[in-house]
Amino acid sequence: xxxxxxxxxxxxxxxxxxxxxxxxxxxxxxxxxxxxxxxxxxxxxxxxxxxxxxxxxxxxxxxxxxxxxxxxxxxxxxxxxxxxxxxxxxxxxxxxxxxxxxxxxxxxxxxxxxxxxxxxxxxxxxxxxxxxxxxxxxxxxxxxxxxxxxxxxxxxxxxxxxxxxxxxxxxxxxxxxxxxxxxxxxxxxxxxxxxxxxxxxxxxxxxxxxxxxxxxxxxxxxxxxxxxxxxxxxxxxxxxxxxxxxxxxxxxxxxxxxxxxxxxxxxxxxxxxxxxxxxxxxxxxxxxxxxxxxxxxxxxxxxxxxxxxxxxxxxxxxxxxxxxxxxxxxxxxxxxxxxxxxxxxxxxxxxxxxxxxxxxxxxxxxxxxxxxxxxxxxxxxxxxxxx
Amino acid sequence: xxxxxxxxxxxxxxxxxxxxxxxxxxxxxxxxxxxxxxxxxxxxxxxxxxxxxxxxxxxxxxxxxxxxxxxxxxxxxxxxxxxxxxxxxxxxxxxxxxxxxxxxxxxxxxxxxxxxxxxxxxxxxxxxxxxxxxxxxxxxxxxxxxxxxxxxxxxxxxxxxxxxxxxxxxxxxxxxxxxxxxxxxxxxxxxxxxxxxxxxx
Numbered sequence: 230x231x232x233x234x235x236x237x238x239x240x241x242x243x244x245x246x247x248x249x250x251x252x253x254x255x256x257x258x259x260x261x262x263x264x265x266x267x268x269x270x271x272x273x274x275x276x277x278x279x280x281x282x283x284x285x286x287x288x289x290x291x292x293x294x295x296x297x298x299x300x301x302x303x304x305x306x307x308x309x310x311x312x313x314x315x316x317x318x319x320x321x322x323x324x325x326x327x328x329x330x331x332x333x334x335x336x337x338x339x340x341x342x343x344x345x346x347x348x349x350x351x352x353x354x355x356x357x358x359x360x361x362x363x364x365x366x367x368x369x370x371x372x373x374x375x376x377x378x379x380x381x382x383x384x385x386x387x388x389x390x391x392x393x394x395x396x397x398x399x400x401x402x403x404x405x406x407x408x409x410x411x412x413x414x415x416x417x418x419x420x421x422x423x424x425x426x427x428x429x430x431x432x433x434x435x436x437x438x439x440x441x442x443x444x445x446x447x448x449x450x451x452x453x454x455x456x457x458x459x460x461x462x463x464x465x466x467x468x469x470x471x472x473x474x475x476x477x478x479x480x481x482x483x484x485x486x487x488x489x490x491x492x493x494x495x496x497x498x499x500x501x502x503x504x505x506x507x508x509x510x511x512x513x514x515x516x517x518x519x520x521x522x523x524x525x526x527x528x529x530x531x532x533x534x535x536x537x538x539x540x541x542x543x544x545x546x547x548x549x550x551x552x553x554x555x556x557x558x559x560x561x562x563x564x565x566x567x568x569x570x571x572x573x574x575x576x577x578x579x580x581x582x583x584x585x586x587x588x589x590x591x592x593x594x595x596x597x598x599x600x601x602x603x604x605x606x607x608x609x610x611x612x613x614x615x616x
Numbered sequence: 617x618x619x620x621x622x623x624x625x626x627x628x629x630x631x632x633x634x635x636x637x638x639x640x641x642x643x644x645x646x647x648x649x650x651x652x653x654x655x656x657x658x659x660x661x662x663x664x665x666x667x668x669x670x671x672x673x674x675x676x677x678x679x680x681x682x683x684x685x686x687x688x689x690x691x692x693x694x695x696x697x698x699x700x701x702x703x704x705x706x707x708x709x710x711x712x713x714x715x716x717x718x719x720x721x722x723x724x725x726x727x728x729x730x731x732x733x734x735x736x737x738x739x740x741x742x743x744x745x746x747x748x749x750x751x752x753x754x755x756x757x758x759x760x761x762x763x764x765x766x767x768x769x770x771x772x773x774x775x776x777x778x779x780x781x782x783x784x785x786x787x788x789x790x791x792x793x794x795x796x797x798x799x800x801x802x803x804x805x806x807x808x809x810x811x812x813x814x815x816x817x
Contacts (some may be wrong), residue, residue, distance in 0.1 A: 304758075417813070433676040499678070
């Protein structure tokens with residue numbers, strides 16, 4: 230089980246002081262937050278991608294490349310990389326380069342993006358969002374798996390004899406998650422390729438996402454990648470903690486009440502009752518997060534949103550200490566113990582390389598199959614990659 | 617035959633409300649044209665006002681609002697009645713329909729009504745409320761019922777209101793009767809297989 234944080238990268242004034250960080254301060258605090266995530270024992274840092282104020286992360290692989298040099302064990306990821314408006318060729322190149330620099334500590338989450346004007350700014354049509362996601366990813370998938378690609382599609386200029394460089398590290402492309410909050414088509418896409426599905430369920434009630442994740446699991450099995458329980462699921466989460474609940478609620482309320490996404494809407498109490506947001510003691514966060522498994526089944530990656538709505542850096546770093554020091558060790562113990570042996574652990578480059586080697590071996594010696602050391606269903610994963 | 621269900625949406629804000637009164641009368645007139653056992657589900661938007669605003673802000677309905685929307689979408693027919701404010705539906709009425717998926721009411725038989733101080737505002741039903749339901753692709757019956765304050769008295773205007781309610785109810789009952797029982801659409805059951813999505817790429 231992998232635990233980490235994901236950031237939107239918003240520049241928001243602290244409602245208790247009225248002061249907003251500069252872009253430079255915000256960017257540097259994202260770096261500090263990622264380093265702290267590694268220091269407190271988390272596994273993953275993921276950054277969003279945005280192309281409009283008040284957000285700073287327009288160039289995720291630049292930031293993640295810098296972080297690769299600043300960290301040793303952290304998996305560097307995105308939440309999300311815009312598969313609709315980015316050129317899939319550039320995504321293939323940028324993330325392969327990052328993968329080499331980070332010695333494989335890289336994966337990415339693809340999403341369509343929900344900011345309308347970004348589509349025309351990058352020459353695309355939002356009404357074709359699903360088609361763009363399908364065509365662009367199909368090309369990206371080939372660019373990482375075929376040394377020379379001839380390709381022609383609806384949206385991008387054709388390619389003849391194109392080789393995306395550098396080739397993926399160890400011949401194994403970065404693991405891909407597909408993020409969606411409402412489209413069955415994207416769950417279907419993740420299932421078809423045997424990729425991961427990330428349900429960022431933090432702003433909406435759980436029931437909606439239970440259906441979406443269950444659909445992904447069924448389709449994952451339908452396409453022959455394993456049982457529904459073996460599908461690779463990631464979930465969002467959002468927490469604010471203090472030693473006792475009352476302090477947590479008191480400290481977080483001004484940030485909640487003025488937050489960009491849900492501020493001036495439902496009360497903190499209503500929102501915590503209706504969504505995964507937990508404001509309370511570390512034990513309450515543990516208890517609430519454990520319910521995710523009951524709703525969604527055994528899953529592989531849990532990302533928390535910790536640094537938005539104008540929370541000052543100092544507070545975020547303290548929150549990460551509680552998260553890494555108390556919450557995640559307890560969750561890791563519980564969830565790893567509950568997960569059956571045939572359900573894969575969170576995806577890593579090492580596991581994918583081992584799976585790839587096992588697959589190559591099994592072609593010579595049919596007896597080799599499931600790689601029990603990584604828990605990944607190796608043969609089916611590679612079958613998917615050859616489509 | 618399976619009993620039919622009619623959802624009644626009232627955006628009246630005062631309690632008691634003449635808008636609710638008109639809505640109830642339209643529901644009774646519709647039920648009179650349908651087999652016995654017709655169920656009427658009434659949704660008072662006043663009770664859901666905060667939840668509707670919260671849904672506009674957060675993008676998801678509270679449990680109470682989600683249940684009300686589910687009841688409306690699962691009904692065989694819809695009666696929607698609003699008081700007229702500033703020459704049109706009130707903001708609460710519009711906000712409730714704004715939080716639905718654009719396709720949610722497609723094909724749903726509907727009757728519309730409005731209340732106001734004087735009959736001078738009655739055409740708001742035709743220039744504001746009917747186009748809203750046209751946008752949502754509901755099948756709105758031809759008779760829309762406007763009730764001015766004076767219509768609630770006796771005499772010729774009161775009789776005329778009763779007659780319009782009966783006509784709208786009969787039209788809605790006929791529209792419902794011609795359709796199979798409503799089924800809630802399942803986006804997952806109809807999801808397109810990926811091979812098909814990928815075909816052109």
